[in-house]
Amino acid sequence: QKEVEQDPGPLSVPEGAIVSLNCTYSNSAFQYFMWYRQYSRKGPELLMYTYSSGNKEDGRFTAQVDKSSKYISLFIRDSQPSDSATYLCATAKTSYDKVIFGPGTSLSVIP
């Protein structure tokens, strides 16, 4: 079993839709959870960072972590064409541990 799993998509939604992106992980020792956005031919950029369980909101983006079910979610409200990218979830056991990435979900927001 892979440590972090993610539906690769592609996911296609109309502009303005609410997008839900999800990951599952296998190791209950993971404490840090991140979401990255990667545009084509670019390095990933950090979007959201969460420690342990709970929600975190930043503008149109909300990250949720449910450690009881080992489930990570990213919600995008009022999606825009500029949100079209690959979204990768990532986890780490400690603040100094290696970061493990999911395979990414490709998202297209259609105008």
Added chain:
Amino acid sequence: SQTIHQWPATLVQPVGSPLSLECTVEGTSNPNLYWYRQAAGRGLQLLFYSVGIGQISSEVPQNLSASRPQDRQFILSSKKLLLSDSGFYLCAWSWGIGEAFFGQGTRLTVV
């Protein structure tokens, strides 16, 4: 502020030739450093991970190697490239709070 430099941006190399990709980080000390590879349409595969000078952890058996001759310098090498080494190589750093910050990547094509 911290910045990460990775070069070259693109590289075309013949099979059997050597490889050297360099990554440097500015604005921080004693970072964790990573080399990832991303094949077309796939997620990030962790290749090497370093917590300090001369300390390298290899995640995947392969004909690649990594070195960290200085605190903020990370080098990915190969003595003889294979066709299967083609991909998008990303250097990243993290420090203290789990998330990783990426360079812009090197697109390597082995012909």
